Amino acid sequence: MVAILQFIRGYVRIKVWGFSPERFMNLCSFHDILLWDIRKEDGFHTMCVSLRGFRRLRPIARKTKARVAILQRYGLPFFMPFLWKRKVFLLGLLLCVSFWIFSSYFIWDIEVSGNERITSDQFLSYLRLDQIAVGMKKKDLDIEELEKGLRRQFDEITWASARLEGTKLIIEVKENDAPTQVDIPQEGQGMDLAAPFDGTIVSMIVRKGVPKVQIGDAVSSGQVLVEGRVPVYNEDATVREYEYVSSDADITIEHRLQRMEELPWDYLEKRYTGRTLVRHFVRIGKWLFQASTKRAFLAFDQVTQEKAPLVFEKLSIPVLAGSVTYREYQNVEREYSQEEAGRILSGKMNEFFRSLEEKGVHITQKDVKIEKGAGAWVMSADLTVQDRALRRVETQAVPEGEAKAGG
Amino acid sequence: MKKTSSHHSGKEALVEALRLPKDVCLGAMRVTLTGNSEAWIENYRGILEYTGQSILLQGKTCQVCFEGSGLAIDYYTNEDMKISGCINAVRYL
Numbered sequence: 001m002v003a004i005l006q007f008i009r010g011y012v013r014i015k016v017w018g019f020s021p022e023r024f025m026n027l028c029s030f031h032d033i034l035l036w037d038i039r040k041e042d043g044f045h046t047m048c049v050s051l052r053g054f055r056r057l058r059p060i061a062r063k064t065k066a067r068v069a070i071l072q073r074y075g076l077p078f079f080m081p082f083l084w085k086r087k088v089f090l091l092g093l094l095l096c097v098s099f100w101i102f103s104s105y106f107i108w109d110i111e112v113s114g115n116e117r118i119t120s121d122q123f124l125s126y127l128r129l130d131q132i133a134v135g136m137k138k139k140d141l142d143i144e145e146l147e148k149g150l151r152r153q154f155d156e157i158t159w160a161s162a163r164l165e166g167t168k169l170i171i172e173v174k175e176n177d178a179p180t181q182v183d184i185p186q187e188g189q190g191m192d193l194a195a196p197f198d199g200t201i202v203s204m205i206v207r208k209g210v211p212k213v214q215i216g217d218a219v220s221s222g223q224v225l226v227e228g229r230v231p232v233y234n235e236d237a238t239v240r241e242y243e244y245v246s247s248d249a250d251i252t253i254e255h256r257l258q259r260m261e262e263l264p265w266d267y268l269e270k271r272y273t274g275r276t277l278v279r280h281f282v283r284i285g286k287w288l289f290q291a292s293t294k295r296a297f298l299a300f301d302q303v304t305q306e307k308a309p310l311v312f313e314k315l316s317i318p319v320l321a322g323s324v325t326y327r328e329y330q331n332v333e334r335e336y337s338q339e340e341a342g343r344i345l346s347g348k349m350n351e352f353f354r355s356l357e358e359k360g361v362h363i364t365q366k367d368v369k370i371e372k373g374a375g376a377w378v379m380s381a382d383l384t385v386q387d388r389a390l391r392r393v394e395t396q397a398v399p400e401g402e403a404k405a406g407g
Numbered sequence: 408m409k410k411t412s413s414h415h416s417g418k419e420a421l422v423e424a425l426r427l428p429k430d431v432c433l434g435a436m437r438v439t440l441t442g443n444s445e446a447w448i449e450n451y452r453g454i455l456e457y458t459g460q461s462i463l464l465q466g467k468t469c470q471v472c473f474e475g476s477g478l479a480i481d482y483y484t485n486e487d488m489k490i491s492g493c494i495n496a497v498r499y500l
Contacts, residue, residue, distance in 0.1 A: 022453070022456060022457055025457075029453070029485045032485060034483075035482065035484075036480075036481060036482040037480075038479060038480035038483060039480075040478075047480075
């Protein structure tokens, strides 16, 4: 910081010799003239003094009979006349600085963080509708209104904060972590639990509602297992009325499941020839500047690397520089052997089993086999699983008259 | 001579008793050394002699001589100064 101030104000390195340089230095300090970097050379002293201090040295030098000579000039006051001679350079510098200042009045990047369920694209399309986009003026942005708007538009957002950091708009949100509430049925309307597939009941715990099946029963898809219409009986065991509840139960149904995975016999293998080609490019916004756009090879894949230059990184100005590496390859036709096909298909099948386990489906028995079908290897799995998934359906209300008649 | 020394000791005793800073009240030179490469000095009157091998400073009550090689003055103001270089000895004269 001190060095910057010294540079702005300007300073000189002087050479002092004569009768008593020490007295010269003492007088300088007495007159509050700062001296620094004092060195003893062969027969003289050198030191640095500010430009303002240097202008007050003459009487001190005369009084101490010391001789003073400038060795080197440093700082902006000496640099300005040099600049003045180079008008084009100065103009370029001024244009650069004004572009810098001008571009700092706009928003050049929008960053959204903290969103998990709402995608960044959803955010950006909402912002576009609200006239907030890259390239807009900073003063046109009402941050408070934006925060309110986000909370209004997305129900999942419980907290939203927007702030400007340089030319970047940073939006941070917090989504509601609490589980989604189950729809509470209206009064007088119950919910049944129905079987989502054919199978056999292996376990059953009913907390609310009337069970319609029991353990060991075979059920078919769509069959009501627990009814949300609970009868209230009279003393003579006749139904007086029905109370409608939202059924709640843990029911495990065992059922059979089939899964088939296919893999074509042959495939194209990329055999890289080792020939590569690198092309550099600069991307400014939507425009791409590349040395050549000629097709690199007959068959190739490309790896693109791009990075904002350090100067633009913090400014968030969309200027990117990078390179594309083209790698040539040849397509070679190959056939899968039974081991290879088995390995690939087993991988796919295991992934399916894992996804079932993640859903809470317990596999009790599995029969997996691989065979050569027409044009493809086929792996089929015959599974017996225990699933706790249930389908919620609205309870059929008993017509008013019938309920009364029952009562 | 005797009188002066007793006066000094009396003043010193008073400063000691009141726990006042000695450099302020007695005008003692304050020298802070960092290893043998840097010295920071306060409360001096001026430079008496400066060569590459020694720097002789005048204080209120005594003179201090820094001896060494490649001695340079980083900055020099009315309040304080900093000496850098290879300091071999500090002598009070």
